[in-house]
Amino acid sequence: MKKKAGQIGAEIEIENSTILTMYDYAFGDDNKPMLFLGDFEGGLWSFRFYALSVSDPLAFVVSTATALEFNLTLFLSILIPLGLILLFGRFFCSWICPYSFFAELGNSLRTFLNKFGLEYFHFDLPVKTPLFYLIVSLILGGIISVPITTLIYPPRIFTEAIYHLILSGVITSGLIFIIFLWLGEIIFSPHLFCRRLCPGGALFSLLGRWRIWRIERIESKCDLCGVCNPACPYGLNPSEGQFPPECDNCSLCIDACKNNNRNALKNVIRFKV
Numbered sequence: 707m708k709k710k711a712g713q714i715g716a717e718i719e720i721e722n723s724t725i726l727t728m729y730d731y732a733f734g735d736d737n738k739p740m741l742f743l744g745d746f747e748g749g750l751w752s753f754r755f756y757a758l759s760v761s762d763p764l765a766f767v768v769s770t771a772t773a774l775e776f777n778l779t780l781f782l783s784i785l786i787p788l789g790l791i792l793l794f795g796r797f798f799c800s801w802i803c804p805y806s807f808f809a810e811l812g813n814s815l816r817t818f819l820n821k822f823g824l825e826y827f828h829f830d831l832p833v834k835t836p837l838f839y840l841i842v843s844l845i846l847g848g849i850i851s852v853p854i855t856t857l858i859y860p861p862r863i864f865t866e867a868i869y870h871l872i873l874s875g876v877i878t879s880g881l882i883f884i885i886f887l888w889l890g891e892i893i894f895s896p897h898l899f900c901r902r903l904c905p906g907g908a909l910f911s912l913l914g915r916w917r918i919w920r921i922e923r924i925e926s927k928c929d930l931c932g933v934c935n936p937a938c939p940y941g942l943n944p945s946e947g948q949f950p951p952e953c954d955n956c957s958l959c960i961d962a963c964k965n966n967n968r969n970a971l972k973n974v975i976r977f978k979v
Contacts, residue, residue, distance in 0.1 A: 749865030750804065751856075752783070759783040762861060763791065763913070764906045768853045771844040788913070795914030799900060799907050800939075800956035805860035806900065808888050809939070813896040829894040836908035843905065855905050860884065897939040901952075911951040918975055921955060923947040928970035937962035944971060 747754050752761040761783040769780055790797070800806055816826060832838075843855040856862045863880035870876045891898050900907055923944065934944040937958040942948050944959040960971045 749869070750802070750861035751865045760786055762906065763788055764856070764859065764909050767844065767909060768847065768855045771848045771855075772851055772853045774848055791910055791913045792916060792918070794919045794955055795917035795951065796907060796910035796954040798910060798954075799904070800954040803860060803906075804864045805884065808884075809891065809897050809900055812888050812892045813939070816892050816896055826892075827894045829898070831898070831902035833902070835902045836904055836911075839903065840905040840908040858883065858899075858903065859906055860899075860904075861906070901940050907952075907954075910954075914953075915951040917951075917955075918977060919955060920974060920976060921949050921953060921957070921960065921971060922974045922976065924970050924972065927968065929968070931966070931968070933966045933968075934959035934962045934971060 750762070752759075752765055754760075759779070759782070761780060763784045766777070766780050766784045769777055787798070820826070840855065847854045857880075863878070863884055867878045867881035867884075870878050871881075887899055921944070923946075925947075928945065930945055932945045935942075938944055939956065939958065940952050940954070942950065942953060944963075955973070957973065960973070963969065963971045
């Protein structure tokens, strides 16, 4: 007897098992969440607009690792996002991902409360933690046939949370995780998830290494004042011209530079290997 699991972006049939049953019970049923029906259906994780299907590249990677087979339909659905990542890098993290808004809000709240003398922790994790989680979760997910990589992935969590909240008034465990994560970032470390945990961010960073649109420092205009460094949510050093694959082209460092009557940072189109 087979059971469909829609949590990985496509309807992949896998064997019915105790592990899958426990997974469905904890994180949602086996029906693929559809926020809308008709001409548009789906969410941030995977959606269809008329005949056009678009999926998160992580959906394809997780599906392939979990089902141990190549799904051509799902692969075709990631070509548009993949092209955008190769052009803009991990822009999805700063411009589209819903958790980015909450991370910025939490950082602003943390800064506001600091004005009243409240002290916070400054906890951090190794830089390679997201890549480690991505690789280990894909391997383990392939062994037990469960897409565990996406258990902490906000686009999927928000899509399912809204779906279940609207249709049945149920608050999912994933949404509870996001709430505690957000509160934890305020207390312990701003943007911790985006910087050190997100599996999607790890994948986009790998692909974004060859991005064409990037931020660049103009050495002749830079006096190394460092005003741009605190603006970077990933803790990078724009003032030193450091824009590794983790940079999501949010342009906050450019804004900080311009606000201080300097124009030493700008967006450029450049091919780099």
